[in-house]
Amino acid sequence: MDFQLQATDNNARAGLLNLAHSQVATPVFMPVGTQGCIKSLDATDMQGILGAKLILANTYHLYLRPGEKVVEELGGLHRFAQFHGSFLTDSGGFQAFSLSDNVKLQEDGIVFKSHIDGSKHLFTPAKVLDIQYSLNSDIMMVLDDLVGLPAPLKRLEESIKRSAKWANLSLEYHKQKNRPNNNLFAIIQGGTHLKMRSLSVGLTHEGFDGYAIGGLAVGESADEMLETIAHTAPLLPKDKPRYLMGVGTPENILDAIGLGVDMFDCVMPTRNARNATLFTHSGKISIKNAPYKLDDTPIEENCACYTCKRYSKAYLHHLFRAKELTYARLASLHNLHFYLELVKNARNAILEKRFLSFKKEFLKKYHSRSH
Amino acid sequence: MDFQLQATDNNARAGLLNLAHSQVATPVFMPVGTQGCIKSLDATDMQGILGAKLILANTYHLYLRPGEKVVEELGGLHRFAQFHGSFLTDSGGFQAFSLSDNVKLQEDGIVFKSHIDGSKHLFTPAKVLDIQYSLNSDIMMVLDDLVGLPAPLKRLEESIKRSAKWANLSLEYHKQKNRPNNNLFAIIQGGTHLKMRSLSVGLTHEGFDGYAIGGLAVGESADEMLETIAHTAPLLPKDKPRYLMGVGTPENILDAIGLGVDMFDCVMPTRNARNATLFTHSGKISIKNAPYKLDDTPIEENCACYTCKRYSKAYLHHLFRAKELTYARLASLHNLHFYLELVKNARNAILEKRFLSFKKEFLKKYHSRSH
Numbered sequence: 007m008d009f010q011l012q013a014t015d016n017n018a019r020a021g022l023l024n025l026a027h028s029q030v031a032t033p034v035f036m037p038v039g040t041q042g043c044i045k046s047l048d049a050t051d052m053q054g055i056l057g058a059k060l061i062l063a064n065t066y067h068l069y070l071r072p073g074e075k076v077v078e079e080l081g082g083l084h085r086f087a088q089f090h091g092s093f094l095t096d097s098g099g100f101q102a103f104s105l106s107d108n109v110k111l112q113e114d115g116i117v118f119k120s121h122i123d124g125s126k127h128l129f130t131p132a133k134v135l136d137i138q139y140s141l142n143s144d145i146m147m148v149l150d151d152l153v154g155l156p157a158p159l160k161r162l163e164e165s166i167k168r169s170a171k172w173a174n175l176s177l178e179y180h181k182q183k184n185r186p187n188n189n190l191f192a193i194i195q196g197g198t199h200l201k202m203r204s205l206s207v208g209l210t211h212e213g214f215d216g217y218a219i220g221g222l223a224v225g226e227s228a229d230e231m232l233e234t235i236a237h238t239a240p241l242l243p244k245d246k247p248r249y250l251m252g253v254g255t256p257e258n259i260l261d262a263i264g265l266g267v268d269m270f271d272c273v274m275p276t277r278n279a280r281n282a283t284l285f286t287h288s289g290k291i292s293i294k295n296a297p298y299k300l301d302d303t304p305i306e307e308n309c310a311c312y313t314c315k316r317y318s319k320a321y322l323h324h325l326f327r328a329k330e331l332t333y334a335r336l337a338s339l340h341n342l343h344f345y346l347e348l349v350k351n352a353r354n355a356i357l358e359k360r361f362l363s364f365k366k367e368f369l370k371k372y373h374s375r376s377h
Numbered sequence: 378m379d380f381q382l383q384a385t386d387n388n389a390r391a392g393l394l395n396l397a398h399s400q401v402a403t404p405v406f407m408p409v410g411t412q413g414c415i416k417s418l419d420a421t422d423m424q425g426i427l428g429a430k431l432i433l434a435n436t437y438h439l440y441l442r443p444g445e446k447v448v449e450e451l452g453g454l455h456r457f458a459q460f461h462g463s464f465l466t467d468s469g470g471f472q473a474f475s476l477s478d479n480v481k482l483q484e485d486g487i488v489f490k491s492h493i494d495g496s497k498h499l500f501t502p503a504k505v506l507d508i509q510y511s512l513n514s515d516i517m518m519v520l521d522d523l524v525g526l527p528a529p530l531k532r533l534e535e536s537i538k539r540s541a542k543w544a545n546l547s548l549e550y551h552k553q554k555n556r557p558n559n560n561l562f563a564i565i566q567g568g569t570h571l572k573m574r575s576l577s578v579g580l581t582h583e584g585f586d587g588y589a590i591g592g593l594a595v596g597e598s599a600d601e602m603l604e605t606i607a608h609t610a611p612l613l614p615k616d617k618p619r620y621l622m623g624v625g626t627p628e629n630i631l632d633a634i635g636l637g638v639d640m641f642d643c644v645m646p647t648r649n650a651r652n653a654t655l656f657t658h659s660g661k662i663s664i665k666n667a668p669y670k671l672d673d674t675p676i677e678e679n680c681a682c683y684t685c686k687r688y689s690k691a692y693l694h695h696l697f698r699a700k701e702l703t704y705a706r707l708a709s710l711h712n713l714h715f716y717l718e719l720v721k722n723a724r725n726a727i728l729e730k731r732f733l734s735f736k737k738e739f740l741k742k743y744h745s746r747s748h
Contacts, residue, residue: 042695046702050687072670072695080673080691088687299443302451316421316459320451324413324443331417334702 007145007189007215009247013357017239017266020356023247025092025144026187027084028059032247033263033356035349036094036271037342040064041071042087044342045276046334049089055312056342059091060144062271065137066101069127070120074140082142092144094271096251097134097193099149102127111151113168131172132179135190143188147218148176150193155225162195162202165221169195170209177211189215191249197221198230200237207241217242218249219267223258232261239266256285256348256372260365263352275345279337282326285344287368289375293337298323311343312336378516378560378586380618384728388610388637391727394618396463396515397558398455399430403618404634404727406720407465407642408713411435412442413458415713416647417705420460426683427713430462431515433642436508437472440498441491445511453513463515465642467622468505468564470520473498482522484539502543503550506561514559518589519547521564526596533566533573536592540566541580548582560586562620568592569601571608578612588613589620590638594629603632610637627656627719627743631736634723646716650708653697656715658739660746664708669694682714683707 008024023030037044037052039061044052052058063083068074080086083093099116103109106118115130131149138146151168153161173192180190192214196202210217219238222231235250242248249269250262259270275285282294286306291298293305304314305322313322313336325333348368355364379395394401408415408423410432415423423429434454439445451457454464470487474480477489486501502520509517522539524532544563551561563585567573581588590609593602606621613619620640621633630641646656653665657677662669664676675685676693684693684707696704719739726735 041699041701042692043699043701043703046706048687048703048707050683067699071699072691076671076691076695079671080689086689086692086695088692300447300450312421316419318451318457320443320447321413321457321459324447324457328412328414328438328442330412330414331702331705332414332419335417335706336419 009216009245011245013359015356015359015361016264018263018352018356018361019266019268020353021247021268023060025060025189027093027144028091030060030092031350031353032268033259033349033353034060034269035259035345036060036062036269037345038062038064038271038273038276039087039089041067042077042083044338045280046331046338047342049087051335051339052089053091055339056346058342058346060094061089061091062094062096063141063143064098064101065095065134065141065147066098066105068095068141069098069137070122074137078140078142082140084142093141094145094269095138095141095143095147097147097149098129098137099134100152102129103152115149131176135176135179135183139183139185139188145189145191145216147191148173148193150195150220153195153197153221153224155197155221157197159199159202162197162199163205165197166195166202166206166209169193170206173214174211177213191216191218193218193220193251194238194242195221196234196238198226198234200234203234203238204241207238212243214246216247216249216269218251220251222250223253228258231258232265235262235265235267256345257369259345259348260352260368263349263356264361264365270349275341276338279341280334282337284322284337285341286375287371289372291375293319293322294326295323305340309340309343311340313340313343380587380616382616384730386727386730386732387635389634389723389727389732390637390639391724392618392639394431396431396560398461398463398515401431401463402721402724403639404630404720404724405431405640406630406716407431407433407640408716409433409435409642409644409647410458410460412438413448413454415709416651417702417709418713420458422706422710423460424462426710427717429713429717431465432460432462433465433467434512434514435469435472436466436505436512436518437469437476439466439512440469440508441493445508449511449513453511455513464512465516465640466509466512466514466518468518468520469500469508470505471523473500474523486520502547506547506550506554510554510556510559516560516562516587518562519544519564521566521591524566524568524592524595526568526592528568530570530573533568533570534576536568537566537573537577537580540564541577544585545582548584562587562589564589564591564622565609565613566592567605567609569597569605571605574605574609575612578609583614585617587618587620587640589622591622593621594624599629602629603636606633606636606638627716628740630716630719631723631739634720634727635732635736641720646712647709650712651705653708655693655708656712657746658742660743662746664690664693665697666694676711680711680714682711684711684714
């Protein structure tokens with residue numbers, strides 16, 4: 007995989023990821039399409055309306071339904087979902103832990119029961135790569151040993167050792183395959199324990215296409231999270247993309263960009279949209295609230311999104327209250343536009359060496375609304 | 378309202394309805410947008426993708442939520458929903474009967490309790506017109522006294538007398554208002570009793586902008602329904618549009634077009650879509666069925682709809698099984714395209730004096746699939 011670093015501004019980075027299906031400008035926010043579909047949207051919404059070039063899909067879900075062999079037979083994820091940008095897929099480990107009953111950690115992998123039909127499955131480092139090859143992911147994640155926070159030091163140590171062992175096994179396995187379009191990212195663990203993070207980086211072999219900081223946004227404070235990112239990011243290879251998994255709020259993303267992170271994913275824009283929370287540059291609003299019943303203005307004046315160019319807050323308020331499915335799509339289009347614009351604007355600021363003032367201005371306005 | 382009859386083919390008619398917001402070619406099928414929104418779709422889907430010129434909205438729902446005065450303050454239904462074609466609204470009577478508890482029929486109107494909050498309301502002939510003026514409907518329906526079938530003759534007689542009285546009161550009320558863009562349709566009742574239908578037509582004054590055949594598709598057989606339409610349609614003014622309310626299947630619609638009906642509405646294409654039933658020219662299919670899991674072809678080969686141009690049955694099968702909201706939109710776009718094309722093709726056949734052979738060919742193919 008080719009990653010070009012185009013510019014730095016203090017620790018913030020702007021780059022280009024050249025993937026088989028798209029060229030992705032970084033920093034990049036990846037919308038989450040768990041089951042091969044961003045909830046309430048289709049591929050034309052993602053490509054034509056939002057201009058997304060890289061989206062995330064979940065290996066756990068697609069493995070269980072429709073099955074990775076079904077997706078493979080139908081031409082891989084891109085053809086199946088008719089999304090002709092790029093896909094990053096996670097390893098499935100996180101969902102095996104969070105969605106399954108009777109999950110069991112073994113030295114060679116994770117045993118879990120399907121949340122759909124209770125059937126028993128084993129994820130090993132090689133198995134989750136095989137699944138991701140079948141999906142034909144542009145970026146594959148290694149299986150890792152996850153830890154909820156807070157966790158005892160002993161458990162953190164076990165986690166980073168096992169994660170590094172699995173990552174290195176994955177890299178060996180991947181090297182035997184000739185799959186140049188399927189890139190492999192390692193995942194650094196260690197909770198908020200800085201020494202453990204250093205150890206995790208040290209134990210993880212070189213040669214991955216990118217490096218993820220995993221195990222954050224799982225219960226720790228924002229300060230602990232930022233301290234951990236600030237410590238870990240500089241330990242990672244400068245010439246490889248850095249991915250902060252599952253993060254986060256607009257503030258989190260700008261902070262992490264400032265610390266040298268290149269890639270993000272989060273369900274927040276789409277999940278919040280469905281729950282009535284819409285993002286604006288002067289803060290979040292809850293569209294279900296009474297003041298919007300007669301509000302004839304768009305969610306945000308001058309917003310160029312599909313929804314703001316067409317509909318009033320009053321109409322969205324009505325659709326939400328009336329439980330219309332249409333609401334989810336219109337709200338998701340707005341929130342994803344907001345997130346994609348946020349990282350695009352951050353990138354432009356980095357290219358023009360004004361990231362810190364951009365961030366300061368954004369946050370000042372973003373926190374201006376009393377809500 | 379201007380209605381031009383362009384061609385007849387036996388009893389089938391092709392015409393043009395000139396409304397304030399659109400010119401509508403008849404026969405026309407009106408998608409149902411109960412709460413000011415076709416379920417899972419937005420106005421751009423309706424106008425840009427489906428090319429619908431006339432859609433239905435429900436007075437009962439919009440009266441209760443967000444309230445017709447809210448819609449009026451926001452510029453009427455067209456501006457509120459950003460649908461710049463035309464709206465037909467029903468009177469609200471049907472929903473007051475079917476959705477409310479403790480509904481009470483009075484000589485002057487219908488008393489009912491809201492299905493949302495239990496509040497008590499009265500619909501009178503004048504009240505439902507006032508609501509529809511606030512919505513700024515292009516075509517308004519009079520309040521009528523509905524009868525479920527089968528019904529005793531005495532009840533049918535009461536229904537047609539009260540319906541005619543209310544219709545005539547509505548017409549008088551409407552004449553006092555200067556609302557040339559809000560057209561008023563009468564509704565003929567009488568169940569499947571042909572004499573009652575004749576009586577209903579006779580009791581209903583002349584001067585309405587159009588005439589609806591109501592009270593069908595409420596439990597009677599298809600033969601009884603067709604016999605009733607065949608009897609009633611010729612009694613209606615030739616120079617006014619005829620609207621068969623709430624009907625129906627593709628077969629029903631073609632039969633009724635053959636009997637001289639011009640306008641239709643039904644939730645079938647959208648509701649069926651959400652329940653996995655998709656229409657094709659060789660019959661209905663249930664996309665949830667196992668054979669579609671690996672079916673890489675569109676719902677229908679050569680279908681020009683948004684969905685068929687992009688997605689396979691396998692992807693739709695997956696989205697349905699995975700309960701993705703996206704499924705509802707893609708399936709609804711296909712089924713509505715099918716219905717709109719059906720009446721468009723019927724219209725072209727009438728213009729070319731080949732409606733009967735068109736209908737025969739359509740039905741032969743439509744019934745060819747064993748399902």
